[in-house]
Amino acid sequence: MSTLTDPPKESFRLSMLIYDTRYRSATIQVVAMIGFMILIGSIISNTVHNLTDLGKEPSFSFLSEPAGYDINQRLLDYDNQDSHMRASLIGLLNTLVVAVLGCITATILGVIIGVLRLSSNWLVARLMTIYVEMFRNVPVLLWIVFIMAILIETLPAPRAFRGDTPEATMSVFDSVAVTNRGVYVPEPLFHNSLGNIHVFGDSALRFDVSLDLMAFLIVLGGSLYASMRIRKWADALQESTGRRPTIWHIRAAVVIVPSALLMLVLGFHLGYPELKGFNFSGGTHLRNSLIALWLALSLYTAAFIAEIVRSGILAISKGQTEAAAALGLRPKRIMNLVVLPQALRVIIPPLISNYLNLTKNSSLAIAVGYMDLTGTLMGITMNQTGRELETVLLGMLVYLTISLLISSAMNWYNNRVKLVER
Amino acid sequence: MSDISFVRTEMLPPKDPPASEVGVVGWARANLFSGWFNSILTVVSLYFVIKILIGLIGWAWVPTWSATSLPECRVIFEELGRSGHNAGACWGVIAERWPQLLFGFYPNGYEEGTADLRWRPVLAFVLLFVALAPVLFSDKVPAKLIYFTAVYPFLMPWLLWGGTVWTPVSAALGFVLGYVVYKALAQSTSELIGLIVGVVAAFVWWLFVASLFSSALASVVPLALESVESRQFGGFMLSITIGVVAIGLSLPIGIVLALGRQSDLLIVKTLCVGFIEFIRGVPLITLLFVASTLLNIFMPPGTNFDIIMRVFIMVTLFASAYMAEVIRGGLAALPKGQYEGADSLGLNYWQAQRLIIMPQALKISIPGIVSTFIGVFKDTTLVSVIGLFDPLNLTNAIRADADWNGLVWELYGFIALLFFVFCFGMSRYSMYLERKLQTGHR
Numbered sequence: 001m002s003t004l005t006d007p008p009k010e011s012f013r014l015s016m017l018i019y020d021t022r023y024r025s026a027t028i029q030v031v032a033m034i035g036f037m038i039l040i041g042s043i044i045s046n047t048v049h050n051l052t053d054l055g056k057e058p059s060f061s062f063l064s065e066p067a068g069y070d071i072n073q074r075l076l077d078y079d080n081q082d083s084h085m086r087a088s089l090i091g092l093l094n095t096l097v098v099a100v101l102g103c104i105t106a107t108i109l110g111v112i113i114g115v116l117r118l119s120s121n122w123l124v125a126r127l128m129t130i131y132v133e134m135f136r137n138v139p140v141l142l143w144i145v146f147i148m149a150i151l152i153e154t155l156p157a158p159r160a161f162r163g164d165t166p167e168a169t170m171s172v173f174d175s176v177a178v179t180n181r182g183v184y185v186p187e188p189l190f191h192n193s194l195g196n197i198h199v200f201g202d203s204a205l206r207f208d209v210s211l212d213l214m215a216f217l218i219v220l221g222g223s224l225y226a227s228m229r230i231r232k233w234a235d236a237l238q239e240s241t242g243r244r245p246t247i248w249h250i251r252a253a254v255v256i257v258p259s260a261l262l263m264l265v266l267g268f269h270l271g272y273p274e275l276k277g278f279n280f281s282g283g284t285h286l287r288n289s290l291i292a293l294w295l296a297l298s299l300y301t302a303a304f305i306a307e308i309v310r311s312g313i314l315a316i317s318k319g320q321t322e323a324a325a326a327l328g329l330r331p332k333r334i335m336n337l338v339v340l341p342q343a344l345r346v347i348i349p350p351l352i353s354n355y356l357n358l359t360k361n362s363s364l365a366i367a368v369g370y371m372d373l374t375g376t377l378m379g380i381t382m383n384q385t386g387r388e389l390e391t392v393l394l395g396m397l398v399y400l401t402i403s404l405l406i407s408s409a410m411n412w413y414n415n416r417v418k419l420v421e422r
Numbered sequence: 423m424s425d426i427s428f429v430r431t432e433m434l435p436p437k438d439p440p441a442s443e444v445g446v447v448g449w450a451r452a453n454l455f456s457g458w459f460n461s462i463l464t465v466v467s468l469y470f471v472i473k474i475l476i477g478l479i480g481w482a483w484v485p486t487w488s489a490t491s492l493p494e495c496r497v498i499f500e501e502l503g504r505s506g507h508n509a510g511a512c513w514g515v516i517a518e519r520w521p522q523l524l525f526g527f528y529p530n531g532y533e534e535g536t537a538d539l540r541w542r543p544v545l546a547f548v549l550l551f552v553a554l555a556p557v558l559f560s561d562k563v564p565a566k567l568i569y570f571t572a573v574y575p576f577l578m579p580w581l582l583w584g585g586t587v588w589t590p591v592s593a594a595l596g597f598v599l600g601y602v603v604y605k606a607l608a609q610s611t612s613e614l615i616g617l618i619v620g621v622v623a624a625f626v627w628w629l630f631v632a633s634l635f636s637s638a639l640a641s642v643v644p645l646a647l648e649s650v651e652s653r654q655f656g657g658f659m660l661s662i663t664i665g666v667v668a669i670g671l672s673l674p675i676g677i678v679l680a681l682g683r684q685s686d687l688l689i690v691k692t693l694c695v696g697f698i699e700f701i702r703g704v705p706l707i708t709l710l711f712v713a714s715t716l717l718n719i720f721m722p723p724g725t726n727f728d729i730i731m732r733v734f735i736m737v738t739l740f741a742s743a744y745m746a747e748v749i750r751g752g753l754a755a756l757p758k759g760q761y762e763g764a765d766s767l768g769l770n771y772w773q774a775q776r777l778i779i780m781p782q783a784l785k786i787s788i789p790g791i792v793s794t795f796i797g798v799f800k801d802t803t804l805v806s807v808i809g810l811f812d813p814l815n816l817t818n819a820i821r822a823d824a825d826w827n828g829l830v831w832e833l834y835g836f837i838a839l840l841f842f843v844f845c846f847g848m849s850r851y852s853m854y855l856e857r858k859l860q861t862g863h864r
Contacts, residue, residue: 019612029689036693043720050719121460122453123467137845138838139800142814146838149830153508360705366807378711388715395711396704403703 091376110305184273191267489514526656600624676745752787
């Protein structure tokens with residue numbers, strides 16, 4: 001027979017907040033929270049106090065005032081009477097342009113260099129090692145100004161293209177002019193253009209949608225879908241009969257013919273750059289600042305991507321390839337079905353964090369005068385309006401948003417391809 | 423039937439392998455011309471390598487080291503029969519200006535009545551290696567050297583900025599005081615109380631007593647170096663100083679942040695994650711804008727840090743966020759058994775961290791720490807955007823001189839070379855460490 005007694009109730013003493021591990025964590029958290037609150041509170045009160053002393057109450061009304069400066073490389077229409085908001089938007093688009101261009105070229109270059117570093121050719125492998133070490137160990141800012149200097153100092157001036165026996169000639173069938181003021185490339189034009197749709201009226205966010213481009217994208221999307229259906233049909237036929245029909249020419253025709261027809265109907269032609277006076281006109285003008293930034297960021301990031309690709313390929317053990325070969329797969333299918341899916345799992349996460357770095361490094365545009373978000377919002381707008389607090393915080397917020405978007409995409413992809421472990 | 427057979431009783435001497443399979447020819451066949459594709463690749467790259475080398479050597483191999491201006495270089499090129507915009511390198515600018523690229527405007531004794539103080543950054547830099555030796559090459563130097571490592575953080579600012587010796591001494595005394603208070607209270611009451619009171623005591627010392635103490639002692643024993651202002655810092659010295667300060671301070675902060683991110687305490691964890699993700703999500707240049715324009719607004723009215731101090735603060739915060747992620751990687755790489763083993767020994771949280779977890783986690787993350795250091799060191803060039811005279815910004819100052827107006831390649835090349843030497847050396851060191859540490863695991 002046993003007597004059941006309640007355990008003696010411990011009375012709560014104040015010292016248990018420190019000595020008892022059950023309550024101590026709560027104490028620490030509350031202290032941390034209070035400390036954080038005090039820090040934030042004091043920063044805010046200091047800021048308000050200091051700004052009042054300077055006579056600058058925080059306000060974002062400057063965003064709707066006219067900017068008063070020009071942006072020479074831009075995607076959307078803009079003139080110096082547009083608002084600071086519009087200027088910042090143009091800057092943001094410029095950031096995104098150079099980031100996307102940079103990511104694409106860096107990936108292509110990086111994959112090529114990473115694969116060549118593993119080449120059995122001694123000379124090529126050594127050269128690629130030199131490339132990687134050279135770019136990784138020198139600051140990217142130095143590369144940006146260095147490439148800018150190369151473009152300005154070594155390329156011919158537009159006037160070198162003049163005269164009967166010019167010193168410089170245009171390249172690629174007389175269509176691209178590479179000068180020390182930038183590169184002029186042909187632009188697409190249409191005789192029977194469908195016109196543009198104007199969106200968002202007169203606000204800072206306004207932009208034009210080209211109906212020609214829309215029509216082209218719709219047709220291209222439709223034909224790609226049709227081409228995919230043909231492949232599905234061929235797959236199904238192979239499953240049921242074991243015979244795979246030759247379809248590549250049908251698929252190519254399905255993709256190319258409708259787009260080509262549309263181009264013909266719209267009267268597609270290229271507007272070539274022409275030398276007028278002392279400069280080129282017509283065509284699309286890519287300024288040196290954009291090209292220097294794009295090239296430098298791509299070359300620099302490519303060195304990092306090359307290392308990632310190399311380590312990804314090396315991470316796949318030889319047994320995987322051999323086992324696949326033992327199953328009777330051909331080398332191309334071994335690559336596609338066995339090696340690449342596993343290597344990609346290793347490559348993709350650091351690759352995307354390098355894209356993130358490239359996007360953040362694009363803020364160095366300010367060193368060569370490319371008007372990105374840093375150059376507009378946190379550069380000229382800040383200097384003209386004297387609104388340091390608002391512009392810098394807004395700029396940081398935009399960059400933070402871009403980074404968080406990219407990294408959430410990374411996490412989504414990571415979770416999708418993650419090995420399901422027990 | 424006579425069955426005589428002939429059996430050779432001695433071995434034939436082995437034949438030489440075919441000439442095409444050994445020596446230079448064999449090596450070239452195997453490594454350079456193993457197929458038509460490889461052969462084309464080799465020939466094409468050889469062509470480019472030779473073309474680039476010829477151009478580069480032709481440009482660089484010119485006797486212009488003693489020229490004192492660009493026009494003088496041009497005269498030398500004329501004598502050599504060269505002309506054109508990029509006829510050759512004008513090395514005179516490096517020969518004349520390398521001290522400026524290394525030290526910026528640090529007092530150099532060129533002007534009347536000023537002393538050449540450049541030995542101080544040099545000494546600080548050399549002592550840095552002495553201080554790092556117990557950490558970097560722990561098996562090759564005496565263990566007692568670690569005491570010098572502890573002193574170095576106070577020695578370096580004194581050497582660089584000068585002033586009375588009692589300022590760093592009183593700063594160090596704050597740490598000693600905090601530690602003594604912590605020890606005394608931890609014995610008699612509890613660890614946590616000891617920690618809190620110790621920290622408070624140290625801060626009280628730094629904020630209220632230290633300046634009185636150092637000025638009092640300075641008036642009694644005036645032991646001082648000539649003081650140098652922050653704005654005179656420049657060149658590689660500035661880059662290295664920012665890099666060393668940022669990494670030195672970010673390591674402890676990063677450890678705390680990483681532990682906070684791993685902890686079970688929700689609020690602490692949220693704060694740490696928020697800080698790390700915020701700093702990692704914005705470009706360093708925006709943080710430098712904060713340093714140059716906003717940091718003084720955030721501070722209590724009346725406080726005024728100079729720009730280098732503000733850059734130190736922001737670069738340190740930046741480096742700590744990255745360091746925290748590196749160390750978190752090291753913590754995550756530790757097998758769970760290590761944590762459980764520490765728990766089962768009855769160690770409390772801090773004992774477990776100090777004795778079991780951190781030594782292993784830090785060891786794993788040393789390569790990551792080194793590469794963070796390389797990144798921060800490279801990123802110090804960004805301070806040129808906010809107007810500090812790092813090497814890149816000094817090139818503008820040098821070009822502003824009429825003698826050297828228009829020189830680009832020599833200056834950029836020199837800076838790139840120095841950065842390359844530093845960063846490449848560090849990355850090789852981290853590879854050496856990786857190899858050294860790997861033996862323990864396989």
